[in-house]
Amino acid sequence: MSVTNVQLDPLADPLAHRPSGTLWRDTLRNIVRQRNARVGLLILGTLLFCAIFADVIAADDPNKVLFDQGAKRLAGPCIHLLGCPAASSEHLFGIDANGRDEFARVVFGARISLQVGFLTVGFAIIIGSLLGLVAGYAGGWIESAIMRVMDVLLVFPALLLAIAIVSALGPGLINAQLAIGIVAIPVYARIMRASVLTVRESDYITASRALGESPAGLVFRRILPNSLTPIIVSGTLGIAGAVLDVAALSFLGLGAQPPTAEWGSMVGQDRGFVFTAPHLVFFPGVALALTVFGFNLLGDGLRDALDPRLNR
Amino acid sequence: MTTFIIRRLLISIPVLFGIVLLVFVITRILPGDACRVLLGERATNAACEAFNHARGLDRPIPEQFVDYLGNLSRGDLGTSFRTSRPVSSLLMERLPMTLELSIFALLFATIVGITLGVISASRRNSAVDIVTMASANFGVSIPVFVLGLLLAYVFAIMLKGTPFALPPSGRLTSGIELIPLATRWGLQADHGPIRAIVDFVSNMYVLNGLLSAQWVVFVDALRHMILPAIALGTIPLAIIARITRSSLLDVLGLDYVRTARAKGATERTVLRGHALPNAMLPMVTVIGLQIGGLLSGAVLTETIFNLPGVGQATFDAITSHDFAVIEGFVLVIAVGFLLVNVLVDISYAFFDPRLRPA
Numbered sequence: 001m002s003v004t005n006v007q008l009d010p011l012a013d014p015l016a017h018r019p020s021g022t023l024w025r026d027t028l029r030n031i032v033r034q035r036n037a038r039v040g041l042l043i044l045g046t047l048l049f050c051a052i053f054a055d056v057i058a059a060d061d062p063n064k065v066l067f068d069q070g071a072k073r074l075a076g077p078c079i080h081l082l083g084c085p086a087a088s089s090e091h092l093f094g095i096d097a098n099g100r101d102e103f104a105r106v107v108f109g110a111r112i113s114l115q116v117g118f119l120t121v122g123f124a125i126i127i128g129s130l131l132g133l134v135a136g137y138a139g140g141w142i143e144s145a146i147m148r149v150m151d152v153l154l155v156f157p158a159l160l161l162a163i164a165i166v167s168a169l170g171p172g173l174i175n176a177q178l179a180i181g182i183v184a185i186p187v188y189a190r191i192m193r194a195s196v197l198t199v200r201e202s203d204y205i206t207a208s209r210a211l212g213e214s215p216a217g218l219v220f221r222r223i224l225p226n227s228l229t230p231i232i233v234s235g236t237l238g239i240a241g242a243v244l245d246v247a248a249l250s251f252l253g254l255g256a257q258p259p260t261a262e263w264g265s266m267v268g269q270d271r272g273f274v275f276t277a278p279h280l281v282f283f284p285g286v287a288l289a290l291t292v293f294g295f296n297l298l299g300d301g302l303r304d305a306l307d308p309r310l311n312r
Numbered sequence: 313m314t315t316f317i318i319r320r321l322l323i324s325i326p327v328l329f330g331i332v333l334l335v336f337v338i339t340r341i342l343p344g345d346a347c348r349v350l351l352g353e354r355a356t357n358a359a360c361e362a363f364n365h366a367r368g369l370d371r372p373i374p375e376q377f378v379d380y381l382g383n384l385s386r387g388d389l390g391t392s393f394r395t396s397r398p399v400s401s402l403l404m405e406r407l408p409m410t411l412e413l414s415i416f417a418l419l420f421a422t423i424v425g426i427t428l429g430v431i432s433a434s435r436r437n438s439a440v441d442i443v444t445m446a447s448a449n450f451g452v453s454i455p456v457f458v459l460g461l462l463l464a465y466v467f468a469i470m471l472k473g474t475p476f477a478l479p480p481s482g483r484l485t486s487g488i489e490l491i492p493l494a495t496r497w498g499l500q501a502d503h504g505p506i507r508a509i510v511d512f513v514s515n516m517y518v519l520n521g522l523l524s525a526q527w528v529v530f531v532d533a534l535r536h537m538i539l540p541a542i543a544l545g546t547i548p549l550a551i552i553a554r555i556t557r558s559s560l561l562d563v564l565g566l567d568y569v570r571t572a573r574a575k576g577a578t579e580r581t582v583l584r585g586h587a588l589p590n591a592m593l594p595m596v597t598v599i600g601l602q603i604g605g606l607l608s609g610a611v612l613t614e615t616i617f618n619l620p621g622v623g624q625a626t627f628d629a630i631t632s633h634d635f636a637v638i639e640g641f642v643l644v645i646a647v648g649f650l651l652v653n654v655l656v657d658i659s660y661a662f663f664d665p666r667l668r669p670a
Contacts, residue, residue, distance in 0.1 A: 036449070152330050155649055156642070159608035160626055164338070164638075167631045244455055248612055251457045252627065264455070271461055271616070275480075278465045285458030293453035300449075 030305030037301020043294030051110040058104035062261040067099040074277040093283045097270055098259075105261040106283050112173070112262045113291050116246045117239040120177045124184035124242075125235050131185065132192025133227075136200065137219055147193065150186035158183045159248060166254045173246075173262065176255035180245045184238060191234055195227035202226075229306050237299035240292045247288055263288040313661070313668070320657055324650040331646045332639075336380060339635045340373050346633035350394055367393060369635075380639070389643070390636030392629075399640035402625065404508065407644065408515035409483065410621035413613065414606045416518075416537050417545035422599060425549040429556025429595075434583060436561065444553065451550030456609045460543035460616035467539055479536050481618035483517055488532050490517060496524045540617045544609045548602035552595065559594040563587045592663040600656035604649055 031037045050057060060066065067073075070088065075095040078084040093102035135146040153161070158180075165179035166172075199205065200223060208222050247264030249255035251271075256262035258269055263284040270280035346369070347360040355363075364370045368379065383390060389399035428448070432441040464480035471477045484490060493514035494500055499507055514520050518537060521530025563569065564587050572586045573579075610623035622641060629637035661668045 148330070152327075152334055155327070155331055155646060157604060157607040157645065159611055160630070160642075160645075163611070163627060164630050167633070240453065244453075247455055248457065251455075251612065252615065254631075264457075267455075267458060267461065271457075274461045274465050275469050278462075278469075281458065281461045281465070285455065285462065288458060289450070289454045292455070293450055296449060296453055 040297025060101035062108040120242040123181035128185040128188025132189040136193040136196030173256040176249040240295035389640035416541035421545040421548035425552030428553040433560035448550040559591040
């Protein structure tokens with residue numbers, strides 16, 4: 001799919017020859033070169049680490065009630081180094097309303113949020129790209145039918161449409177992800193259709209067709225790989241939005257159900273305690289914001305890295 | 313210009329029809345039984361049949377739709393299944409509050425966002441620019457509900473007793489009495505469209521306080537609006553600041569700006585008189601797009617700050633399968649969207665003379 005080992009004409013401008021590797025290696029190097037993207041990668045790397053090693057990092061089980069170990073309901077953070085009396089047990093982020101260790105819950109929440117981001121956007125990209133691909137390649141009434149439905153879907157405020165879908169399917173993390181995924185489909189369908197329309201007219205497509213490539217081969221081997229870049233960029237930025245929206249649904253009680261340690265639902269469950277135990281809103285909230293921040297930075301970096309106008 | 317606006321509005325009608333049709337069909341084919349949601353899980357089949365019959369839900373969908381359109385053309389949006397109140401009166405009650413909140417949020421986002429974007433662009437790569445853009449990046453990442461709750465904590469608890477303390481919920485402090493405009497202006501006897509408009513305006517508390525010179529109400533309602541408006545406006549603010557910076561930077565690199573500088577125009581004149589007007593187009597587009605997002609945010613903001621608005625009402629209606637309310641509210645929202653789009657198109661012509669229809 002990538003343009004590897006292109007044999008350049010030796011008589012061509014020597015400056016045009018870049019001794020680089022593949023498109024993806026170039027992209028990776030361009031990403032790492034940007035400060036914003038580096039920060040994004042650092043944040044996401046930390047989160048990934050937390051998600052993988054959650055059992056090791058958090059001393060307590062996220063769902064274990066610790067009242068019998070002397071934990072006080074809604075107790076604030078207790079860190080021995082910062083002057084918390086050694087007599088009370090250490091809880092970095094405090095204790096929640098049900099006597100569970102907030103730190104453990106926030107750390108385990110990383111698993112869910114990362115998974116949510118990738119699965120939701122992955123789903124939307126696959127369905128959206130297929131629809132856009134079909135619309136762009138087929139043209140005619142098929143294109144009109146698909147794109148008009150997408151237009152109408154885009155008119156609705158995303159969260160309201162997602163609420164409608166979840167309330168029909170029933171609340172739950174999977175359904176919330178499905179709803180946010182469905183709501184995001186039109187965006188990817190549009191992008192894919194637009195890039196297919198450009199690629200379709202290229203000479204190499206005509207050449208492949210002349211060489212007897214089947215329609216399916218044309219679509220999946222020639223057109224799809226060459227239309228992917230914009231989708232990948234908006235997908236990375238879309239992960240940020242998806243994490244936010246699924247968390248919002250969970251906050252409203254339509255997504256992850258208690259006792260699942262999911263940041264949105266943790267904030268939603270404990271929002272009544274915001275005036276007495278603000279740490280229960282603060283820590284999951286900040287974790288959520290950081291995750292979204294990381295994806296946003298990485299997405300921006302990826303966009304800049306894949307934008308040929310910025311390549312030297 | 314008038315023909316342009318009229319044509320633009322006429323084009324919107326088929327889209328509107330499509331939306332009405334889609335919402336109507338979706339509410340009826342979605343799984344989940346309105347009767348069981350409203351009457352309870354264990355409602356008998358006979359009770360549900362009676363419920364459906366009373367609301368015409370047992371008839372074929374096309375027939376229901378024609379009926380619905382007929383009612384719509386008479387200005388009848390239907391009746392809520394749950395509260396048995398006309399949808400139009402629910403809207404009268406709920407919409408002004410959301411409208412007021414959205415206006416404040418958008419004002420906050422636009423004024424602060426454009427200012428920050430302009431400062432950033434004119435001092436490109438300075439410390440101010442870097443800090444502003446980093447904050448803007450973080451601003452789009454904070455969930456509305458987290459920001460709202462943290463703002464409530466900071467301004468209602470941490471700053472309690474200081475002049476900066478702000479109320480974290482509701483529209484008015486209890487004890488403060490709001491006199492409806494209709495009463496104030498002696499319109500109780502009227503029941504025509506003027507009364508409806510007056511009642512609508514009356515439910516925008518800040519405007520009401522201003523128009524009727526109830527200054528205590530005005531100040532109190534305004535104070536209740538500040539935190540929700542900031543919570544709702546922060547994401548649009550960050551997006552507007554970013555687009556302002558980038559579109560201004562694009563324009564500042566153009567030849568005519570250099571010419572203006574070469575002529576000896578001050579930096580202020582270059583920015584305000586030459587660069588900013590031409591950078592407005594992408595900014596206006598993005599601001600228009602943000603208005604759509606405001607409604608999604610309003611659901612969360614209204615939940616957190618306990619404000620009885622359209623967002624909360626739509627959420628309640630959707631989760632309780634209250635078809636008539638969903639349809640009515642979505643229709644009004646869609647009309648609002650389309651109007652905003654038309655306004656954005658018109659503003660293109662305002663900002664760029666080349667786009668003015670001949």
